Each structure stands twice: as C-alpha cells, then as structure tokens.
Amino acid sequence: MNEAFAYEIDQEAGHRRPCAAPPRAQSEALAIRGLHVIPPASVYVDEVLSLGRVGRERPAVSGARIHLDLARAWQMLIRLQAAEALLTAQRIEGRVGPLPGPIAVAVRCEIAAVRAAALMLQDDAGAALAAALSALRLDAATPTAHVALTVCRCVYWRLGDPESFYAVERREPGEPGKQPGRLRAITTMFDLALDAAIEFGQMHFNAARLLAGDALDVARRFGVGPAAIDALPACVMAQVLYEEGRVDESEALVAARLPGIRQGGAIEGAVLGYGLLARIAANRRQPGQGLLLLAEADALGIKRNWPRLRAASLAQQVEMHVAADRIDQAALCAQRLAVLAGQCGATSSSARFEIARYHVLAQARLALAHEHFQASAQALSKASAQAFPQAPIQVSATVDLAALRQLHCNTVLRRDRYGAVTIALLLVEALLVAGLRDEAIEALVTLLKQAASVGLHQTLVDCSERVAKLIDGIVRGAIVPAGDVRELLPYAGALMSRRRRGAADAQAGRDSDTSRDTAPDRVQPVAAMCLSERERAIIGLMGRGLTNKQIAIRLCIAPETVKSHAKHLYTKLSVKNRIEAVTLASRLGLVRLSGSGID
Template sequence: MLAQQMNEALGEIERIERQLDDVPPTVATRLHAAAQLVRAVGLAFQDDSLAALENALSTVRENGASQDDHVISTLCRLGYWQLGKLEAFHALPRHQSRARWSRSHAFSAMVDLSIEAAVALDHLQVSTAKRLASDALAVAAATKAPPGLAAIPACLSAQLLYEEGHLEEASAIVRDRIPAINAEGAAECAVRAYWLGARVARLKGQYDHAAIVLREAALLGERRGWPRLVAACALERISLLLDAGRTKEARLSVENLDRYAGAHPTGFGYSRTEIVRYSTLAHCRVSWAEAPSREAAAAFRRLYHRTIDRRSLYAGCRLAVELAGMLASIGETEEADALFFRAIKSGAGAGLHQIFLEKGGPLLQRAYDRAEASGSADCGVLPLIGSLLSCWNARHSTGRPNARISNVLTEREYEILGRIGQGMANKQIARVLQISPETVKFHIKRIFLKLAVNTRGEAVSQAKSLGLL
C-alpha cells in the first residue's frame, strides 16, 4: 500500500481472508480485524474517506479496543474532517507526545498533526496551522517516515507559505516532493502540490508550464483512480483559459468536467463533494466571463454562502475576494467594499496575503480609503492594508510611478517623501515647504503608515521599490 500498489494489496487481503476458516477461531478473529483495518487504510489511500471511515468504525464495533487503536483514530479523524463532522473530529483523543515512538504510532501522529493543521487552515487559524505542520514535519524527520507520507505536512507547509506570499519558497518545497508524491503520495498531497505548482507558474505568466503541470497531475489522477485530482486540474485549466481570454474553450472544458462528474455519481465521500464544488465554481467563472451580470454574480454569491455555511472559512475568503471584484465591476460597490473589507480583516488579519495580491489590487485602495476615513472604527487595519497595497503596487510597478502607486500618497506626502529621499531633516523640509515642523512630522507619520514602515530609511527603500523615488 505504501508503494501505491492498491490492487495487489487488496488482493492479498482477500486471499488471507479466504484462508481464515483453516486457523483457530481466536487467531482468525485477530487476523480478520487486522485485514479489515488494512483495507480501511487502502480505501483512505484511494481517496474514499467515507468507506475508510465506515470500515474503521466497523472494526471497532466488531473487535473492540486493540493495539491498532491509533490507526483507527487517524482514519476516523481523516473521515470526520473531510465529511465536515467537526464535533466528532474534536471528540477523538489526540496523540500524546512520547519520548520514543513505534513507527506505526509515529506515522499516525504525523498524519494526525497534518490533519489538524488542515482544519486550522480551514478556520483561518494560520499561526496554529503553521505550528502543527511544523510539528508534523519534525515527527516525519525524526522517524524517517517514507517520503510519500512525509510529503503530507510538507505540502501543507508549502501552501501556508504560498498564502503568506512566499511564492518561491513554497514552490521549491513542492518541486522537491513531486517525485515522492508521484511514486507513493496520497491524493490530498497531490491536489495541494499540483495546485500550488500550477498557480505559481500562472502568476509568473508561464501559462504553458502551468498547463503541463496540470496535464501531468491529471494523468496521475487517472492512473491512481483519484477523480478529485482530475477534477481539480480541470478547474485550474479552465481558469488558465479564462486568463487567456479563450472563453469558448473554457466552456467546452466545463462541459467535459460536467461529464466527468456525472461518471462518478456515487462513492468517494469527500471526493465526490469536491468534484461537484469544482464543477459549480467552473460554471460560475465561465458564465461570468461570457456575460458579466447581476445574475452571474448572484450564482457566485450562492456558492460563497454555501461555502461559509460549511464553515470552510479559508475557501470562503478566497471566494469573497473574487466575488467582491465581480460586484465592483457591475456597480455594486457598497456590497463589494463591505465584503472585501470583511475578508481583509478575517483573512489578511490571520495571515492570508496572496489572494489579495492576486485579485484584490483595485479593491485595496478603496479599502484603505474606507479605513482611513475620519472617525472610522476600522483604522486599526490601516497598516495591514497599507502593506498589502504596497506589495501589490511593487508587483505591478514598471519602475516608475503610475496612477495606482501615486494614489497611495497625497501630493504633499509625495513631496515630503522626496525631500526625505534627499536626506533633509524635518526642519529643513519645513523651511523649504514653508510649513511648520509639527506639520512635517504629521505628514511623515502618515507616510510611514501608508507604506507600512517604521523609519525614514525604510520609507526611502520602500518608495524606491515602488518607483516613487
């Protein structure tokens, strides 16, 4: 099973079970329980979380407690998370740290920590997710876990780095794990790793490379029998086509995805739910690209609310930014600004930055203006929005000031920043501009706030990176 030879492994289990009549009953009972548990592990590797959970619970009902309870607990934790049964998930006992692990206990602990990290990310507890993923990586390193299993926390760590805006570092982690994922990884690893690899290539404008990455992933999904991975790749390919303005091809791809979803109507639990979600999201995006309208935005809004109702706050935050852009483009600016601002406070406040740098640029300035408004209760998030705005401007700068960048500062602030860049002290600036030193200090504080810096040197350096000096 670790080598992903599932048909052979399940065939061996069946051969063992056929011979149980020839051994003493007490031995047969233990072997039957072990075979049932191994089958559940195989189902989990096949991305069928519902069947894996049912097999694990059946093992407990039929055989009671055993030395393999940690494996059963991990399978249940995986199933409850993917099925959204978080009350049952949190009711399960956690692995306690030990001075010495058996390999079996260590692997279960590593997977448990990774699942908990994924749950924390779903709930926008980014710092907790980072800590749990790091702990899982430490267990993997200490116990020399097989590369395919160790890739689980590695891919989560890479996704967290990506969302914080560290694209190259995240991409390097995934790139190093791809051979292990292809050889013996789990579906969850493959979905996260290939999504991230394609997304980074797309952000760099390397559309051909992104398409190759998605094609490789789709072939892996077909080979392993992972329909969720195939559907995830189809959704990303549709987004690539829409980026390139190839709307008709995107519509054909949506129809292909619909047919693929129809070919997997039952089973696979979480996988089936995700395939339907990918298909729905693809429909929403293509319908919007074909005819931006209130009706198309309303369909996207319904998807957003369903996602929030499932308590998938991470996915909801990404959808909120996309939906806010749609609403703003059709003149629904009040709803767009309110939705975007909530996403800023919940998502960016938790540490998710990349989604705002991908799709939130035009809305960041309005969010800043809203927070800056006199008497606003939201002024506490000004440094955060200012930092995001600066990063967005830096990514889109051509090396000289443009309208987007210049609008960050007032004319007076821009003028004072130029004097700071010339090395002038406050009194010198006041004399040249014929204003009081206190007024200069006030404007400098505003410049620091808008550029998300703390010193004059940092302000000059940030201004140069933005093309302001």
C-alpha cells in the first residue's frame, strides 16, 4: 500500500469533507465546482487489484506502481528534494491513462499537490499557486489536499495578500489524541510558521514568538524531517529575539540550522537565516564574517537558481561595504544586483517585487555613500588644493527619493510593516542629504512613535550614523521637532544608550578574543539566564560525549532525571536531539568545541 497514503489515511479516513477552496490572488478569480468526497486510498488500491483479478492486470500493476511512486515523491519532498519530486511526478503523470476514472482523478490531484509543493521549494510561487489550485479544483477532499492549502497560504504570504491568506481553510492536524502522519505534521508546522511570519511582518512580536514556538514544538515532537525543514519558524523566532537585543540566542538558533540550509533547505530559511547572521556580524563590528556569510549565500543562490536569495545577499553586501567605506566594492555588488534585477522577468511576481526592492535599497545606500564621499572629498580639496591640484572629486549619485517613497508605500500596502521600517530609515537619511531636514525629522518622529508602540529596538539601534545623530539630537534637546515628543524621549534615549553599549561591547570583544580562548568555562550572561545550573552541568557533560547513564552516575541522580532535564534543555534551546543541543550550546559558550572534539 502507498506509504504516503497510509500515514495520512489512518488519520483521516471517514473524517473528510468538502472544503471551501482558497481565494485567488487579487488579479485572478477562482471557481471550484462539483466537489465530492473520494474514498480512501486503500479503496483505490483494492478496486484496482480486483479489476486485475477479472482480467485487467495491466491497470492493477500500473495502479500499484503509481501509488508506490507517489509515496517516493512525498518522501523526496519531506527531504526537500524538489527537483527529484518534480521528475517523479512527471513520470507518474504519463502512466495515469489506463487507470479507471475516479482513481485517475485522485492520482492527478495528488500529482498536482506534489508539483505545487516542489515548485514552492524552487521559489516559483506563480506556478506553485497554479498547481495548488489545480489540485483543489480536481478534489479538495483528498488526503493530501492540506498540502495544496498550505502552498496557497505560502504564496499569498509572499504576494503580500493577507486577506487571501487568512481566507484559506485551515485543516485540523488529525484526530484528537492521535499523532498525525509525518506529512500532516510538516504542513501543520509550516502553517504555524507562516502565521508567525505574517505576525512578525506586522510587528506583532509576542504573537510571532508564540506561533513560531508552537511550530518548533511540532517539529520537535513529531520529528518532521531534516534539520533545515524547521528553518522558517526558527528564523522567525530568532528575528524576535534579535529585536529584543538577545543577539547570542538569536545567533545560536539560526546557526544550528545553517548546515541543513546549505545541504538542502528551503529558500525562506536561507534568505532569513543568512541575512540575520550577517546582521549579527555587523552588530558585533565583524564585517569580514558577515561578508563571508553573504558570499556563501550568493553562491548558494547560484547553485539552487534562487535569484531572490542572490538579490538579498548582494543588497546586504552593499550595505556592509558602505558601512566600512569600501565604496568601490559596494558599487560592484550594486552593479551585479542591477544585472540580476534586469534578468528577473521570468520569475514570479512576488520574487520580482522583492528583487526590485533590494535593488532600490542598494541604489539608495550607494547614492548616500557617494554623497558622504563627495562631502569629505570637497573638504579635503579645500584644505589641500595646493598639494594636490589635479586630485579628482568623485561626483555623487542622486538619491531617488521618489523610488524610495513609492517602495515604502508599496511595502506598507503589502502589510509588511517590519520591512517598511528599513525603508523609512533610509528615507530619513535621504531627506537629510537632500536638504529636507524638517521633513526628515517629521518622518523620524513618526517612525519612533510606531516603533515605541510595538517594542521595536534593535533595528533602530543598528541605524546609520546620520540617523543616530538625529535621534541623539532629539534626546539632548538640540533638535526640537514640531510636535510634543516628551513621551518619546525615554525610549529614544534607551536606544542611544544601547547603541553606545553595543559599540563598547563589540570593542571589548575584539580586545578579549585571545583571552577568551583561555577561558573554556566562560558562559554568556544570556545563556546563564536561560538554563539552570543543573541543565548547564548536563549540557556540559553531553558535550564531553557522556551518555545519560554516565551523566547520572557523575551527578549522582537517576537516569530518568537526566532524561527529564535533557527534555527541558531541548525545549529551551528549540532543538530536537543531543547533537543539535551541543551545537547550540557551543554557540552560546556553554560548551567549547576544540579541533579534536568537544571539551
């Protein structure tokens, strides 16, 4: 019997019903008619075999083989092998003809669901939506229809269409008290992760934390697949932690998934994971490490044919080069990004929007850097005109204010308030450079009010020097905005204090790199708050390779107590097993990894 059907049917047989199909994106109209309930897969198999017994052996053999191939296709998707799953689906489709009518419809529906999930993994959102809607038109009550529904929700999220996103029916994970099949657990995890991503984009950070935590819990309890399959909820959780200033925990959560992302993760985890780790490196004043991560992301985008990942990487490289005053390197990255943006006509509309957004941001940052360079060059030329009479002054590019304003407006319309913050910060800086100081101050005050109301911190702490000076001027009273901003002063002052403290910590970290290597028992303060003394002792012994029984003997406690502490450890660190726990603990400083093994 088809394994993919088996682990779904034992959860759903006798409990299926027709469902409302998901709405289309704004430019399309979907009408699904004539939905009907199809018998369980086991009925199909029995029917085909009975036909074979009365002289139709070819359909019987063909049907059994098709169901086995479908099971393989689902297993490929669980392992995130999208290209292989697509090829398998294509082969199956060519053998559907001899099957009886109802069975052929069910198989075509499942093929469409496989194709939808595989295309989503390949970042082809338009084709994935078409395949998912095709599956639901064929029959929205098949055992694997929940896959098509999840794909629809993912595409609507990418399109910035929350109305359609929330209108898609949510399927229950299975019978109460009964563990869902692996495929159903995966879609349940993704549904929760997508909910978390939507909430994070709207800057509902507490809701995003809860939903991402639930998604990670599903992944942990049901062992839903390779380590990278839960990268999306892990990255959403890490983003929340980063905004709270819990940088070490944020880094640890993503770093544990990075090997899996490299080997075969989905694009969303790659875009968010590499981007966040590069931000953390920049926050710690480690641009070299950040640029290495972004170069790796660019190479991965080329290898997997993910132009959106490449665009995100190149835009962030421009930002980091500009911050380090490497304008030539920034210009080269911006040029590569411009070429990529010009080649994205064949990509889906959501990918085109994001690539265009990265292009506009990179161009704006480069133009602002040119403005800064020109001002410095002019000051230098006045002071040393006699010494360097032929020294050229670089002509600055013009910041496209209209493009930035339009991008900000479009991002807000897509309900991505978090993404709009980065654009707003660039717009404030561009207005300052353009001489529109009053408008820049007004825009900054509006942004600060919004940020204070939702608890946004780290993105503003990481702002450019121009914007930081403006905030600091408001705090000190040197700049007086038009309205009353007294209620904003404590929040703005805390941002500047955190910024100064972060710069001091980064410098201290660079100064103590050598001494840190001689302190193997050094524990990060955040990790010390996260874990109890007993849990820290157990993770340390795990790092030395001791078994639960050996740890119990060493600590004079029962092995069951060790298991209980280990379970709490996995929950706190959002990991699934001992290896991931030790990896995360090493990132937090609880376990030190040496060249020869784990100390």
